[in-house]
Amino acid sequence: MATLEITFLSSQLEERKRRLEEAIAMAPRNTSLGGLLHEVDAALERMSKGTYGFCEECHDPVEQDRLLADPLVRYCLDHLTESQRAALQRDLDLASQVQRNLLPPTNLKAGCWETSYHYAPVGPVSGDYCDLIPSDGHLFFALGDVSGKGVAASMLMTQLHALFRSLIGVSLPLGQIVTQANRVFCESALAGQYATLVCGQAKSNGEVEIHNAGHVPAIVVGKGGVLRIESTGLPLGMFHEFDFSATRVQLEVGDALFLYTDGLSEARNADDEYGVDRVTGLVRQQAGQPPAELIAACLHDLRSFEAGGPRLDDLSLLAIRRQV
Numbered sequence: 562m563a564t565l566e567i568t569f570l571s572s573q574l575e576e577r578k579r580r581l582e583e584a585i586a587m588a589p590r591n592t593s594l595g596g597l598l599h600e601v602d603a604a605l606e607r608m609s610k611g612t613y614g615f616c617e618e619c620h621d622p623v624e625q626d627r628l629l630a631d632p633l634v635r636y637c638l639d640h641l642t643e644s645q646r647a648a649l650q651r652d653l654d655l656a657s658q659v660q661r662n663l664l665p666p667t668n669l670k671a672g673c674w675e676t677s678y679h680y681a682p683v684g685p686v687s688g689d690y691c692d693l694i695p696s697d698g699h700l701f702f703a704l705g706d707v708s709g710k711g712v713a714a715s716m717l718m719t720q721l722h723a724l725f726r727s728l729i730g731v732s733l734p735l736g737q738i739v740t741q742a743n744r745v746f747c748e749s750a751l752a753g754q755y756a757t758l759v760c761g762q763a764k765s766n767g768e769v770e771i772h773n774a775g776h777v778p779a780i781v782v783g784k785g786g787v788l789r790i791e792s793t794g795l796p797l798g799m800f801h802e803f804d805f806s807a808t809r810v811q812l813e814v815g816d817a818l819f820l821y822t823d824g825l826s827e828a829r830n831a832d833d834e835y836g837v838d839r840v841t842g843l844v845r846q847q848a849g850q851p852p853a854e855l856i857a858a859c860l861h862d863l864r865s866f867e868a869g870g871p872r873l874d875d876l877s878l879l880a881i882r883r884q885v
């Protein structure tokens with residue numbers, strides 16, 4: 562573990578020790594306080610001996626994110642006790658349920674737009690953000706990918722969800738909503754955490770305004786062929802002051818917009834990466850299909866590409882079609 566983390570954790574432990582000693586002075590008969598103080602002292606002793614951060618069972622390093630969350634952790638994930646394992650599983654199940662409840666309705670229709678999405682975490686929780694918010698006859702849509710994986714990424718994902726949900730309620734132009742969301746996200750994300758995002762507004766006249774902030778290309782498909790909407794900005798959470806520019810496209814009846822995370826474009830089999838070109842080709846073949854069928858065709862093609870190999874990243878797909 563790097564010196565910086567050790568210094569941070571050591572100051573965390575010293576702070577806990579001080580708080581515990583204060584609490585013990587106030588409530589000397591509370592034996593659980595004494596037990597905790599003993600654990601903190603033992604952790605500080607492991608630090609001074611250089612054995613801190615290694616599993617007491619296998620002597621491999623304990624996962625760093627777990628130590629940062631709880632500096633008293635003494636066992637790696639592989640060597641938790643039965644009750645610790647059950648407690649961890651309960652936390653993850655609950656987190657997964659909370660995250661599922663944040664998803665928009667399936668097959669949502671809003672104004673002249675019909676939609677479908679597929680949201681599949683690789684573990685119990687996902688760092689992908691998928692949202693659809695109807696508002697004044699328009700439809701706000703977003704698909705994003707928070708850096709990293711697991712619980713930390715899923716917490717930032719829930720924050721993006723809350724940010725956009727509250728900002729959409731305030732009548733601001735979309736560009737300003739993205740700029741504001743970026744500023745708040747910068748304040749709260751840890752250094753090195755960011756989110757790529759495609760979001761936009763599909764209007765009742767078929768016009769779609771799209772912002773692509775560092776995300777893989779969005780794809781528009783219709784009778785006129787396919788159009789890729791590349792990123793025109795940086796991911797959210799990197800710089801406080803940054804203006805995001807929009808792309809505007811006009812969708813006719815039957816035209817669709819397809820968004821995905823890199824869980825699709827960067828999926829791999831033994832020899833190859835799936836790639837944006839294959840995504841584009843597949844979407845072109847499916848021109849005119851309803852959103853749910855476009856998503857199903859994509860999943861079918863991905864499964865045959867992966868040929869039974871393991872999936873390594875969260876996967877999200879979102880299709881929006883103009884129906885009238």
Ligand SMILES: [Zn+2]
Pocket residue numbers: 616617618619620621636637638639640
């Ligand atoms: Zn271990």
